[in-house]
Amino acid sequence: MNTHFIAIGGAAMHNLALALHEKGYQVTGSDDAIFEPSKSRLERKGLLPVEMGWFPEKITSKIDAIILGMHAKADNPELLKAKELGLKIYSYPEFLYEQSKNKTRVVIGGSHGKTTITSMILHVMHFHDIEVDYMVGAQLEGFDTMVHLTEKNDFIVLEGDEYLSSPIDLRPKFHLYQPNIALLSGIAWDHINVFPTFENYVDQFKIFTNQITNGGILVYNEEDATVKQVAEEAQNPIRKIAYQTPDYVVENGITLLTTPEGPMPIEVFGAHNLSNLAGAKWICQCMGVDEAEFYEAIATFKGASKRLEKIAESKDKVAYKDFAHSPSKVAATTKAVKNQYPDRKLIACLELHTYSSLNATFLKEYQGALDQADIAVVFYSPDAVKIKKLEAVSYDQIANSFNREDLIIYTNPVEFKDFLFSQNFTNTALLLMSSGNYGGLNFDEVKGLID
Structure with a gap:
């Protein structure tokens, strides 16, 4: 079967492409940008597009199935060509x-x-x-x-x-x-x-x-x-x-x-x-x-990647990274770490990174989410708010939403990193919750604080 992926570089899409290649399908794909680890994984199997961009001329009647990723837009040139040719177009879950x-x-x-x-x-x-x-x-x-x-x-x-x-x-x-x-x-x-x-x-x-x-x-x-x-x-x-x-x-x-x-x-x-x-x-x-x-x-299950993933540990210090970003996940994850290490200081750092978490109306859902932390920090990037074309959220809105007087808030990645690296981690559990990376934080450097 001859399949073509429009937006092959996504986390889900490139994995499906690899699975079909392994199954013996003919796989091609396009994207306007592909990042690691997708890039290297596609390259190893010969599936990385030669050049970035959309090429409607690649779309021919020889293709049995088009698989369309969420990253593509409805007016994508390859998608329009596929429609013109009457090709079968699948979403990822449909396929x-x-x-x-x-x-x-x-x-x-x-x-x-x-x-x-x-x-x-x-x-x-x-x-x-x-x-x-x-x-x-x-x-x-x-x-x-x-x-x-x-x-x-x-x-x-x-x-x-x-x-x-x-x-x-x-x-x-x-x-x-x-x-x-x-x-x-x-x-x-x-x-x-x-x-x-x-x-x-x-x-x-x-x-x-x-x-x-x-x-x-x-x-x-x-x-x-x-x-x-x-x-x-x-x-x-x-x-x-x-x-x-x-x-x-x-x-x-x-x-x-x-x-x-x-x-x-x-x-x-x-x-x-x-x-x-x-x-x-x-x-x-x-x-x-x-x-x-x-x-x-x-008994031997250690967890999924980025789901309460232990990234460093020494005698009286431990650091976890978690994908948590919704209010219920943040509250559950923070409570879990505090219950696991009740006698340690818990520093919980949350990055507001998703559409929902950066929405001024939705922010009130976070009330109490960081209450289990001894030191609670929220980081968000005003640039991310602009990129997502959302209304600007203010320092006061975030402070009021979490309803915690001692909440520490950062919008500058350098200032957040300086704060983190100035902490005394003796008898401490560090919890980093985000679907992003705090504006470019190097997690390997963070490990050095704990090891």
Whole structure:
């Protein structure tokens, strides 16, 4: 099959391109800019475009499928040429469905935790040498790519993102997968540039659950009131399995999970991650892995990249990097680190980087999110606000939103770095939460503060 990717350099897109290349497809692609690690990974497989830009002359009737990335615009010259030729144009999730419509589709949905839960499931499968297809939103230890597709595997595990599918398909991605087995981890308003009200956002999850195939299974977090309501209101003929945070204790910085065989030390920590683990256990059981086999495997799970990822540790110092940016994730992550290291000073640094987090109306959702930190810092770039064409947010708006009098706020990357590097990290846990890099912070230099 001859496939062409418009905007091949994206994190998800380039991984799909690599997976199809591995499957034996003919793969070409274009983009106007490609950064690391996508660039090197595409180059190693001979898939990196020779030059950057859009070239409609590349689009011919010999192409069987166009795969359109979110980075492309609706007036992209290659897309217009593909339409003119009447070629089949897929969004990323549409194409994944085409590749998996004869498989058992396991889709992990929720505002938070879906990458971690998907990663836990794949870790367990990998541990027990069970081959499955997959798509996950982070690079995992022991896996070459974030997407893996075969003809032979019976199951495919998909991370179900609620963001839009493509510039010409404004449906949430997870509406296209039609799961046989689904999970809902939590619902907390996000992506407000697309879903302007909480009710509108919740509706997307109702549509998702209603698309579970007849006779399918919904595993859901009953501790989340909105998830519980969505699950209980679902009318389709499916089996519903509720889960909740399992019992655990923290002793000397080690989390011990309560199991039928007694307390078991695990690498991940925090109530939200233990909840994720409970959901992953049920999904694995639905896929044929029993409880004892799950516990054996999950004991060695260290977490997904950038999800409470330990980047440095010494005798009385530790530093974590986390992708958290939405209010619920920030609150859960900050609380988890404080509970894990209750006797250490916690310095929590949050970068406001996404459309939602930089929106003046949405900022009030962050009230109390950093309350567990001993020192709370917020960094944001006024330039990022301009680039995203949002209304300017002020120092006072941020200070009032978090409702914390001692909140430290920086807008200058150099000043933020100077603050960070001037701290005494003795008996300290450092938590860096961002989907960005604080205006160019070198995390290797940060490691030097802890080592």
